[in-house]
Amino acid sequence: MRLYEFEGNDVFRQEGIPAPDYLLATDPAEARAAASKLGLPVVIKAQVLTGGRGLAGGVQVASTPDEVEASTKRILAAPLKGEPVHRVMVTRKVEIERELYLGVMVDGFIGLPVAIIGTAGGVSVEKASQEHAGATISRPVPITTGLTLPEARKLVAEAGLAGADESQVAAILHSLYATFRKYDALIAEINPLARTPQGTYLALDAKLEIDDSSLFRHTDLQSTKMERLLNPLERKGAEIGVTYVDLDGDIGIIASGAGLGMATVDIVAGHFQPANFLETGGGITADLLYQTMDLILQKKGLRAIFINLYGGINRIDEGAKGIVRYMQEHRLRIPVFAKALGNKQEETWEILREGGVHVTSGVSTEEGVAEMARFLSGER
Numbered sequence: 001m002r003l004y005e006f007e008g009n010d011v012f013r014q015e016g017i018p019a020p021d022y023l024l025a026t027d028p029a030e031a032r033a034a035a036s037k038l039g040l041p042v043v044i045k046a047q048v049l050t051g052g053r054g055l056a057g058g059v060q061v062a063s064t065p066d067e068v069e070a071s072t073k074r075i076l077a078a079p080l081k082g083e084p085v086h087r088v089m090v091t092r093k094v095e096i097e098r099e100l101y102l103g104v105m106v107d108g109f110i111g112l113p114v115a116i117i118g119t120a121g122g123v124s125v126e127k128a129s130q131e132h133a134g135a136t137i138s139r140p141v142p143i144t145t146g147l148t149l150p151e152a153r154k155l156v157a158e159a160g161l162a163g164a165d166e167s168q169v170a171a172i173l174h175s176l177y178a179t180f181r182k183y184d185a186l187i188a189e190i191n192p193l194a195r196t197p198q199g200t201y202l203a204l205d206a207k208l209e210i211d212d213s214s215l216f217r218h219t220d221l222q223s224t225k226m227e228r229l230l231n232p233l234e235r236k237g238a239e240i241g242v243t244y245v246d247l248d249g250d251i252g253i254i255a256s257g258a259g260l261g262m263a264t265v266d267i268v269a270g271h272f273q274p275a276n277f278l279e280t281g282g283g284i285t286a287d288l289l290y291q292t293m294d295l296i297l298q299k300k301g302l303r304a305i306f307i308n309l310y311g312g313i314n315r316i317d318e319g320a321k322g323i324v325r326y327m328q329e330h331r332l333r334i335p336v337f338a339k340a341l342g343n344k345q346e347e348t349w350e351i352l353r354e355g356g357v358h359v360t361s362g363v364s365t366e367e368g369v370a371e372m373a374r375f376l377s378g379e380r
């Protein structure tokens with residue numbers, strides 16, 4: 001999960017990384033008020049999850065209240081690289097003397113975090129390399145010891161910084177690594193880290209991407225994740241513990257695993273338009289499948305449901321009871337098809353058949369979907 005810049009800014013400041021004060025605004029008048037509180041000139045920045053906002057017009061400097069309104073209006077008016085802009089962040093414009101890049105990220109190839117410092121930071125790498133060819137230095141960090149302050153210093157010194165610059169930037173890199181670990185991040189990045197004419201440093205951008213599989217350890221971020229799931233059905237799915245992705249079609253899909261679910265969506269798409277992707281994960285119970293049926297049927301206009309179950313660790317016979325109970329209580333008017341294989345498959349078939357589900361006789365998903373296609377075409 002990527003955090004918005006302002007969320008990253010909050011985290012940075014909590015963790016001792018100097019970052020500018022900001023105010024958020026959702027319309028030009030609010031931005032104007034924010035600018036008058038912070039003091040002009042200001043920088044107005046689109047709050048979107050895609051990077052490269054500067055080059056795409058999502059970062060603008062405004063020197064008068066009217067400019068603040070005009071820039072905010074322009075930024076909010078159109079999507080930035082396809083992402084709608086609902087909010088801008090307003091900060092006091094900082095004088096930049098020099099821009100650095102600091103980053104910590106997981107290097108999947110070596111299986112370790114790497115700490116990176118670049119002295120050619122900024123919005124345009126080409127321009128920077130014309131002006132002064134900066135150095136980029138990176139170092140794998142042993143996960144057991146982490147990045148110590150002396151090592152951070154060494155890295156920063158190697159990049160050519162000395163004296164007060166060296167100690168300030170080393171302290172920031174050290175905190176950036178600590179933040180990366182504390183938040184179970186995949187990437188923690190400051191680009192640019194600006195040196196002001198007073199010789200102090202400030203993180204003028206904040207990029208933090210959290211590993212989703214660690215969200216159970218970060219209860220505060222779980223609610224952020226929920227808010228990100230703007231589609232109400234996707235949010236409902238996350239609440240009951242399944243992964244739901246809304247699609248455009250009219251065939252509802254339930255699968256007992258992610259790979260099986262993706263294959264099912266692909267194969268159904270060979271004949272029809274899938275209405276959703278849904279995978280239950282390994283925790284199937286009668287209740288969960290009851291709730292899952294309820295979830296996919298909240299989408300109006302479904303023509304049929306295709307259920308694809310594999311009984312490994314999952315008790316698919318239990319799941320079948322939940323499906324059938326739902327169908328009995330709600331008197332479904334659309335046909336439900338199921339392919340079920342694995343542990344307790346015979347029991348599962350029997351429960352489903354007795355409950356009125358068309359259990360496909362084929363053992364492959366292709367055959368199962370083809371049976372559904374024949375059934376539905378005969379129906380019309």
Ligand code: GDP
Pocket residue numbers: 043045050051052053054055059091092093094095096122123191192204205206
């Ligand atoms: P990104 O393009 O999405 O990475 O957005 P950034 O937040 O990095 O902003 C783009 C560029 O705008 C930065 O690289 C800076 O050069 C510039 N910028 C951002 N904030 C300030 C500021 O306070 N003062 C000045 N002078 N430039 C800024």
Ligand code: MN
Pocket residue numbers: 191192205
């Ligand atoms: Mn940036």
